[in-house]
Amino acid sequence: MGCFGFLKGMMFLFNGVIFLAGAAILGVGIWVKVDSGSILSLLGKIQNTPTELSQVLNVGYLLIAVGALLVIIGFLGCCGAVRESQCMLLLFFIIVLLVFIAEVAGAIVILVFRPLADQLFAQIGTAAVQSIRSDYGANADVTGLWNTTMTTLQCCGFYNASDFVGSPYYTNNRNQFPPQCCPGFSNPCNQMVAGNSTVSGCFPKIKLLIDSNTVAIVAVALGIAALEICAMAVSMILYCKIKSMKS
Known part of the structure; x- marks a missing residue:
């Protein structure tokens, strides 16, 4: 029972942090969309900007989506652990699993389509230089x-x-x-x-800053993946334990 209580406490604490982080990101996303004087609106004024760069203007929606997802995950994890709800814990497991799969797929896509990213940066550079000179x-x-x-x-x-x-x-x-x-x-x-x-x-x-911190970036990515795996494992352990207690 002590181990079960410890896992519940860790689940609540971990997902409480996720909930607060999600709320902060959600707030930033809403602020970005509301603030008409932000850098995002400035990007739209640059002449000859590559069409792909216009997607940056949607970063507010991305932040809102990520923030909302984290809020939902944090809520399900906290409430599922405290209320010992099998439904919430199972839903938490499924969502985190889908996020994990999406991250792996995204990493593969980035590696495969990296030459396209280099081409996009070249177009952005041309537009940036033209903007400076004009x-x-x-x-x-x-x-x-x-x-x-x-x-x-x-x-x-x-x-x-x-x-x-x-x-x-x-x-x-x-x-x-x-x-x-x-x-x-x-x-x-x-x-x-x-x-x-x-x-x-x-x-x-x-570019040099990113290249010199590649190891740190990879380490952070692996750390996040490890936390997600641990979260899924803990949620499933709690789910099975609660199921056995109710049966």
């Missing part, structure tokens, strides 16, 4: 977004400083680049100074 220094939203991105990531442009050549900022400031492209230099950020700078583009910086 709007940076003239459009306050685009300028502010890039300034924030470059300052936060300590990078310059999408690929490099040459992305700004021909932009309104470059033209209006006597062929100078943004100061983020020449950190540590007191001279104006011109072609020569930017060429001596070691700052990389934002896309290579993000």
Whole structure:
């Protein structure tokens, strides 16, 4: 009985955390859809954007769906354990199993269609450079977004400083680049100074960050998979135990 009570407590605690996390994600998703001044609305203003990028505008719906799913899973797990409901525990097991299968299928799809992702990133890069050269220094939203991105990531442009050549900022400031492209230099950020700078583009910086943390990302993914397997095992143990107690 002590082991049964321990499993019930762990089930309640674990799914309570899932419920709260789901509620937070659900709230963020709703906020993203309601906030008209978010970055998502800015992406829709970029000219010559690849059609695939328009799917990013639906990230709010994705967050809402994920949040709602986590809330449901957390609710079923908590209530199923506390109320010793076989129906809730079985439904919890089925949903987590479906999520696990979907994650495995998604991982396989990502590996198989990775070349298409590289092609999409190339199209996004072309659109980003065109946006910089047409709007940076003239459009306050685009300028502010890039300034924030470059300052936060300590990078310059999408690929490099040459992305700004021909932009309104470059033209209006006597062929100078943004100061983020020449950190540590007191001279104006011109072609020569930017060429001596070691700052990389934002896309290579993000790609390097992902590549350097591949092991951590894989470890987190495996950890989540292990937790899902444990959750399914515990729910099924409780289900069988409750069934035997009632029979």
